[in-house]
Amino acid sequence: MSSGIRQVSVLGSTGSIGVSTLDVIARHPGDFSVFALAANRSVDALLAQCEQFKPRYAVMADEDAAEQLRARMAQVADTEVLSGEQGLERIVTAPEVDSVMAAIVGAAGLPSTLAAARAGKTLLLANKESLVMGGHLLMQAVRESGARLMPIDSEHNAIFQCMPADGQARPKLKGVSKILLTASGGPFRNWSRADMSDATPDQACAHPNWSMGRKISVDSASLMNKGLEFIEACWIFDVGPKQVDVVVHPQSIIHSMVQYVDGSVLAQLGNPDMRTPIAFGLGWPERVAAGVAPLDLIATARLDFEAPDEGRFPCLRLARESVATGGTAMAVCNAANEVAVDSFLGGGIRFTDIPRVIETALGQVKVVEPTDLSVVETADGEAREAAREAIGALSH
Ligand code: NAD
Ligand code: MG
Secondary structure, three states: OOOOOEEEEEEOOOOHHHHHHHHHHHOOOOOEEEEEEEEOOOHHHHHHHHHHHOOOEEEEOOHHHHHHHHHHHOOOOOOEEEEHHHHHHHHHHOOOOOEEEEOOOOHHHHHHHHHHHHOOOEEEEOOHHHHHHHHHHHHHHHHHHOOEEEEOOHHHHHHHHHOOOOOOOOOOOOOEEEEEEEEOOOOOOOOOHHHHHOOOHHHHHOOOOOOOOHHHHHHHHHOHHHHHHHHHHHHHHOOOHHHEEEEEOOOOOEEEEEEEOOOOEEEEEOOOOOHHHHHHHHHOOOOOOOOOOOOOHHHHOOOOOEOOOOOOOHHHHHHHHHHHHOOOHHHHHHHHHHHHHHHHHOOOOOOOHHHHHHHHHHHHOOOOOOOOHHHHHHHHHHHHHHHHHHHHHHOO
């Protein structure tokens, strides 16, 4: 690549997206360099990454974990260890930083994602929950600072690639009639409601095509992941909910499509490996190798499509309804889902209780205009409370 070494901060570096990001970066030592790494509490994993990538900074979510990392850092690297939101803010706003990979999971990623957008960085956005929760604020920050938003979620990355090529985060929609958002259908695509009510966390996390963190895996099984992505598409591409259709495509080879007024449909295809959208985001506007095997169309043999079943998968309907409601409804939907998924993973509720908990929270929490971060955080807190109460009522 031509434009010198790009300095990258990787948030959520020990997770599935974080590890894939570092894999791509390691393939191009002359093009990208790791400025900082951040993780929640996985001290061993972050230490090993610091040893390999020698970043300027490493950030742990709390001071206790940071202290443990600091104690062991001296022997392996010259990395300064920071902690908490302040540490994250420092590594996303530092003037040396070109690109920020936002790959923390859940609402916890919102403040740092917003700070990167406000600082005008190239924002490689994997953390979809931050956009679902604070889409209005995040898109406003991107517009005002001139930050470049590169969608890393494979579907949105595919849509970006199929949009008119003007390189804008919100491509001009001239001639675009619809976004066709593809969904694998998840591990329970053919399961009955009755079978799903007995599903275990391990069954929900056994995705047929993608290997991912546990939270997003459960979301994929419930189709809430597609619901969050539906909201994400409306924000990133500045379209209304009527302009996005969900299409179930079990092979996960087409990552999404854009339909134009002249009848053309453009699709992006590839093996289901997140290193492709990550490499696209890191390298844009050039293409860099991602380590992904070439697509073998003969071995793939066929591409199937079917309609989503919102009767068996109510989470998709709930997400669509929350976009239509607008305001803080999307933050409520997201927060209630996080609490419900956490409870399901911990054995607290059944898989089929997840949409029940979300629907209860959506019915209880008052929706307001998301004027600033504190309003969004209040809605998030109220939704978590309502979801916990709903879970309590279910287990009695
Ligand atoms: P994961 O659970 O594998 O990793 C999460 C990372 O975030 C870890 O490094 C963890 O240490 C860190 N983290 C968690 N809480 C934190 C906190 N409070 N402060 C700092 N760091 C924290 O998750 P993942 O599958 O890599 O997903 C990350 C994000 O990317 C999610 O928002 C997910 O929806 C999105 N995404 C993931 C995939 C995928 O294939 N895995 C695809 C598309 C989008
Ligand atoms: Mg996706």
